[in-house]
Amino acid sequence: MNYECLICQVKALQKRMDKYEIAEEKRNGIVSKMIKEIAEINLDNSYSPEITRNILKKLEAESAITDPYANEKAASNRALLHRYPEFKSRIENSDDKFDTALRYAIAGNIIDFGPTHHFDVDETIERVFQTPFAIDDSAALKAEVAKAKSVLYLGDNCGEIVMDKLFLETLNHPNVTFVVRDQPVLNDATLKEAREIGLHTVATLISNGDDTPSTVLHRVSKNFLEHYHSADLIISKGMGNFEGLMDESDPRLFYLLMIKCPVIGQKVGAEKGDFVVKRSKN
Template identity: 70%
Template sequence: MNYECLICQVKALQQRLEKYEIPEEKRDHVVSEMLKKIAATDLETSFSPEITRNILARLREYSNVEDPYRKEKQEGNRLMLERYGEFREMVHNSKNPFDTALRLAIAGNIIDFGPTNHFDVEGTIEKVLNSAFAIDHSQQLQNEISKAKTILYLGDNCGEMVLDKLFIETINHPNVFFAVREKPVLNDATEKEAREVGIHHVAKIISNGDDAPSTLLHRVSPEFKEIYQKADLIISKGMGNYEGLMFETDPRLFFLLMIKCPVIGRKIGAEKGEFVVKRSVVPG
């Protein structure tokens, strides 16, 4: 983390007050409390998704809203499911179905109601299909998929999860675990939404046991940790999961994401708006 992450947390407060329907008479107190929490953050030891998780958990205590982004999650899944046949045909007719399905899955990462409600799915798909990856370890990923006995796929947001399903369907691997959040957080996928889009038809759905918008290995359940440790290949989808795992040095781990902020771009070595397939550690 750096100071820019704290500024983003402050900017997001207004939207989050609205989503959690915090009563007007409580907002001065709530904002004051949240700003103190943000200001007390140790930038050297903290993960941005954990700060988000802690803020949202506190907001829930002032709110009766259990799943503030439920409508957005439903809408994102509906829009992508309506076009699933179109995307599937695009992959089927491609000269390289693996590459096309991979690109579509990464393009889906633009569907994110956490930082903003404004994103261009159509434009992002067009761009990802016609541009080079800023970091491209896709051939290594394909090779590792062919060798892996067990794959752990770390899911991210609703909507994009529909394109994750298409990618998993395309690789046609017999033993894929698809990880979701234990409880609603932002527009991240839980088991409920994963089943609604049919992930269970292409993978085994598992919870990571946590409600942070990421995969934080110091917070996940023992059951998830066991699967994580035993997996031959780990595919980490999205920026939130990258933020939680970016310090891991594990050649099993591949990150698939679109760069949506300059802080992460500088960390990973790409520009905002670019697409990345990055292996955590490239074997020498």
């Protein structure tokens, strides 16, 4: 993890306290304690999403709110489902259905309520169709989908999962397992939201057994690990999942994401705003 991630965590504290409606009289003490804890983090042995999870759990303990992004999650899913026929038609009428559906799936990654992120879905969709992938392992991904007996798809945010559903419908693979978070965290999808948008009609749904906004292998459930280790192909959506898995050397693993911060861009080998289809290497 980079020192800039710690700075970002500190900057996010006020917004996160607002979301949990932390009483004003508690805030000085909470911020003072958390900054001290953040300052003592070992950067070489830490995952930024895990730190986010720990901070959010401490805020939740001071609040009656357990799902502060519930409204945003519901609104994102509704908005994207409303446009589902439009997106589906564009895929069906395209010359390369795989590429079109893949671009929609990556464009969906823009839907993020992180501390410093602002997004425009329409602008991102138009840009993803006009811009080459900064890293493009999409041909390898298509080939691996065709020969894989089992696909594990690591989901990310609400709204975005509507685009994932479109992509999976296009793949039409008979054995896909779609993974969500075990409990609400930020605007990440859980089983509840995945079922609400009908993802269970195109994939088997499981949770990863954890409430970190990522896939951190030392935290996930035994059931998830069994799926992870047995899958022929693993598709990882979004920056959060990338942060948890970026040190894995596994050619089964493909990252689909939009770069939202320069630190992750440096890790990936791309710039902020770039669209990426990247295969993990041995």
